[in-house]
Amino acid sequence: MKITPSEYKILIVDDVTSNVLLLKVLLTNEKFNVITASSGKQALELVENDRPDLVLLDVMMPEMNGFEVAQILKQKTETSEIPIIFLTALNGTTDVVKGFQVGGNDFISKPFNKEELIIRITHQISLVAAKRIILAQTEELQKTIIGRDKLYSVIAHDLRSPVGSIKMVLNMLILNLPSSKIGEEMYELLTMANQTTEDVFSLLDNLLKWTKSQIGRMKVVYQDFDIVEVAQGVIEIFSMVAAAKKNINKTGNT
Numbered sequence: 001m002k003i004t005p006s007e008y009k010i011l012i013v014d015d016v017t018s019n020v021l022l023l024k025v026l027l028t029n030e031k032f033n034v035i036t037a038s039s040g041k042q043a044l045e046l047v048e049n050d051r052p053d054l055v056l057l058d059v060m061m062p063e064m065n066g067f068e069v070a071q072i073l074k075q076k077t078e079t080s081e082i083p084i085i086f087l088t089a090l091n092g093t094t095d096v097v098k099g100f101q102v103g104g105n106d107f108i109s110k111p112f113n114k115e116e117l118i119i120r121i122t123h124q125i126s127l128v129a130a131k132r133i134i135l136a137q138t139e140e141l142q143k144t145i146i147g148r149d150k151l152y153s154v155i156a157h158d159l160r161s162p163v164g165s166i167k168m169v170l171n172m173l174i175l176n177l178p179s180s181k182i183g184e185e186m187y188e189l190l191t192m193a194n195q196t197t198e199d200v201f202s203l204l205d206n207l208l209k210w211t212k213s214q215i216g217r218m219k220v221v222y223q224d225f226d227i228v229e230v231a232q233g234v235i236e237i238f239s240m241v242a243a244a245k246k247n248i249n250k251t252g253n254t
Contacts (some may be wrong), residue, residue: 066086088108106124163197
């Protein structure tokens with residue numbers, strides 16, 4: 001992944017002035033923005049104020065060592081995501097493990113190789129850049145989804161009223177214009193139009209409810225009910241429908 005170094009700020013933390021100057025020259029030559037600190041306390045202040053994209057952190061420092069600085073940074077939500085590369089003469093297994101345990105992202109032993117240092121720094125900055133892209137795309141996607149849901153809500157709300165009016169008119173026509181008056185073919189077309197309107201109205205109603213649920217405007221009201229009573233009511237309704245159909249069939253056969 002190609003990055004633009006000038007867009008990223010690196011904090012160098014070391015109590016040895018010569019080390020700080022050397023690292024500053026190397027990174028400045030690579031076009032990175034560089035800030036420096038000579039102690040753990042100063043480093044914490046700079047991180048709080050300047051929010052660097054990466055911290056190059058020496059371990060062996062007086063008063064507050066690098067491991068302690070890293071622990072403090074990782075405990076704070078605002079700074080926990082800032083990557084840390086430890087730069088130290090300590091290269092024992094215990095020290096390396098300790099570095100990763102306190103939140104370090106990489107570990108470079110002194111004296112370091114210039115090319116290796118630049119590659120490791122560039123790798124961490126590339127991860128930062130990739131995370132920024134993902135966050136930006138996620139935010140853009142969320143905005144798109146919110147816009148889509150609002151559009152669906154407007155469409156469903158504005159169309160629901162006129163479609164409802166058409167539905168009512170068609171229902172009245174069917175009730176007042178039996179097939180004996182307008183003919184079987186016209187009555188069938190009227191019935192189809194009525195059913196289509198019913199389906200469209202139901203679709204718009206469901207779309208409106210769905211968009212309300214997506215944007216957090218759906219109000220849910222919980223109610224206790226007797227499922228046995230409901231089931232009995234459904235059975236009674238279907239029994240009445242079945243009896244009506246049976247009577248119609250008998251009349252037709254007669």
